[in-house]
Amino acid sequence: MYSVKISNLLKKKKIKIGDKIRIKKDEKAYEGILMPRVMGDKDTIIIKLDNGYNVGFKPKEVELISKAKKQKKETKKILKKDPKKPNITIISMGGTIASKIDYKTGAVTPLFSAEDLIDNIPELGEIANVDGKVVAQKLSENLNFQDYKKLINEIKKEFGKTDGVIITHGTDTLHYTAAALSFAIENSPVPIILVGSQRSSDRASSDGPMNLICAAHFITKTEFSGVAISMHATESDDFCFIFPACKTRKMHTSRRDAFKTVNSKPWAMVYPDGKIKFIRKIDKNKGKTKIRNKFEEKVALIKTYPNMDTNIINFLTKNKYKGLVLEGTGLGHAPLKIIKSLEKFLKKGIVVMTSQCLNGRVNMNVYSAGRELQEIGVIPGEDMLPEVAYIKLSWLLGNYKNKDEIKELLRKNLRGEINERSGF
């Protein structure tokens, strides 16, 4: 957005974004196409020169040279379904796997339709018949439980029609959504694979298409049904890991292989040419599919740290929070000074302890701090990831009434979020 001053200047000359203009300044003139202002100084007009470069000028005067040409509507190819091929539904939650660049304006537009997806990733069409749907177009940090609900309902509609669902998702909170789907959809009849990309889809080096292709291979070539994640295994474009939904976490801000399993192993290695190597045995879901899509809003996830202020816990008590997941230190410890406020919270609420070590299991019997926390009613979260414990507690509080039952279920493995044995 340009400043009011510039906007008025443009309005006066009836100039709109995309028009060819002449900027006059210091007795010199520069010609180019008016670009939108996304970031940077709002008093500077950005034009695209004939050679494709953008430059900015603070104009004295602006003139219209010619109006933007109206873009012709593309005629869309209609995809024919091949009855011999499996069907895959691709649902977008905001992560974009494919996008189109308009080099005239510099605009990057995400693509969602099945036709666009196939046009950009032809391998997909070779693997399956593809259908595209959009549920949310958000940066993943902005997703909320309402979005989860919408997504779950959309997936439910696909059951019986599809052989698998791929969800494209921003990577930041992808593992929260993966956990939410795992709890909400019990015994999914089809595989539900979340896919993200660490490099944007406008570039030739994007990791997204390969993550998607590997997900499609995994869906069509294995017995797996349930929720999982497909992302790069290494910094090379060699193969993807299929990650367990409740035992995986984004562990790097930017690398392609940011996702890692914690206290677990990936299901399989999938190569973009379709070759699959299994790492763990895959069990087919045989139980009845049961969907419960409620999540309690009044649940918090808090990290403990030296010199922590007790008021942080008091705030939750006062605001009638029902659940709290603590990301404690070491084996599951918290500073002594917050014990009193935790005790107050526990009169009505439930507290689960996890560890900021992430790797390993909490054990609250070894040191007195742990023992005291247990005595006041804090539940050890076993080897659960803090984010998974947060989603699990929200889901239990949303769908179960009995507090004792919730406490019991918290310590029980429901969807692969807890290992009884601690492996190497």
Next chain:
Amino acid sequence: MKDLGFKAGIEIHQRLDTHKLFCPCKSQMSVEEPTKTIERTLRPVAGETGEIDRAALFEALRGRKFRYLCYPEETCLVEADEEPPHDVNEKALKTSVLIAKMFNCDIPDEIQFMRKTVIDGSNTSGFQRTAIVGLNGSLNTSLGKIGIINVCLEEEAAQIIEKKEKEVIYGLDRLGIPLVEIGTAPDLKTPKHVKEVAEKIGMLLRSTGKVQRGIGTIRQDVNISISGGARVEIKGLQDLRTMEKVIEGEIKRQQSLLSIRDILRSRNSSATGPIEVTSIFQNTKNKMVSSLLKNGKKAFAFKLIGFSGLLSKKICFEKTFGKELADYAKLYGVGGFIHSDEDLTRYDLEKEFSELKTSLKAKNEDIVGIVVEEPERAKKACLSIIERAKKAREYIPEETRYVNPDLTTSYLRPLPGGARMYPETDVKPIAVAKDLLNVKIPESFEEKVRRFKKLGLSEELANQMVKSRYLSLFEETLKTKSDPKTVASVLLLDIKELKRDGIEIDNINREELIKMLKNINTIPKESIKDLLRKLSYGKTFEDSMGSLKTIGILELDNIIDKLIDKNLVKREGSQSFKKLMGPVMAKVRGKIDGEVVAKRLMKKIKDILSE
């Protein structure tokens, strides 16, 4: 050149002497072994429809791998496309704006980095980051003012280490080194003018003292066309000495192709194929062909109708039209082709080719040729020859070409279409603040030459000095009392001479050399080379001086006192100097400067005469 309609523009790429453009990695070619290898693929990116044949591009990239070698000090996650770019290198930005101002460019109020789509693998991201820092500039030349279209600041691409059929290996040490690109308008008038402008721009860049020097740090791409010909871009001219010849060769090539075109039109030429003809060559005596066929390769033939006599025609220096056609086939990994315009007795293939001619129904003015390779590659190679041969009667294709060691050029790829650019959103647009514009334009080399001449350097020495790698060292000693002329002759003449004698001049420690130059007035001229030699053995300046056993003025006076014949002086007056200088010099040669000896001796003579 005017009659030819010769037009040329030049693009100069100069590496800047600072760390990488978007990360703190070192801007140098690594001498270490790579510590890591990353394997990637690239995919075509969807742009406007119709601009490129996306399906073809997809096929071209499919199964093509890029292997990137990472080096300890020159590669981090940014080069590996595993981390977004850091803030732009301030020093590089300032230098680029300074350079833009030196070329009288307008500096925009805001600089925006763009992503220029590049999918040959030379950029891990699939694009090159580039920004215009100045535009609408100019440069004065001997043939008038020429336009400077723009000055860009951009990332250097990764360097190809090995190219295989389905894999290209790149080194990531070079990727991301800051480059300044200067593009002139097509205002250059002759090959000599192109060279002059390239030289002039190079000198201006070096005068900043902020650019890298040495092989590969500056590259010239030249755009040339003549009337009736085509615009051709010649990449990577690194050597200015051969530039004129390369350009002249290109003019020659286009002229030859135009005359071939006319012949082909008159003969109503065309081209057909490929057809598999392995059976004809099954029992050939030609060892190369028979061994290829034994290894499962196949022979494919094509017919060039009306091409007889033309393939052996030289089009540029020693390069024939046949070799030119072979350049296109080589893109498919074939060594070349054999054709009926060659001396087939040399290959022992006369019989087979006459059979081939009959089977292809070739007439006398036709040429038949074969490629022996794996069927897919052989077919593609034949098709590329046929396609190029068909074009030959129509027009000269617009192309990007590279320079061969014999200064001819070869086809590299089609000319890039309009730049496919969109904003680099990971780098904030840069508002050009006053302090960025407030740069002092460095003294030009012409100004430097004038200043050095005033200090007593000859025209030749002054000109040599501004181009010398010792320029900054020379400037440093100008701050001391050392005689500029002597310092210049040490740096430019003595050192050169020693180098010719095989002395390892590069072993001389810079600090020690500076010490020597600061004390140059006290060093006897005769000892300078000896001293330099000692420094090159790794000795310090003090040690080298000590071993020279120089003498001071006092000691010299004592020696003069002992040797001087007062009677002779009184008898012959100042004429006695000539007779006395010899014996004194015999005693002190190499220990003290001759000029000093002469002065002291003259003084002594005068003293005696005035007694």
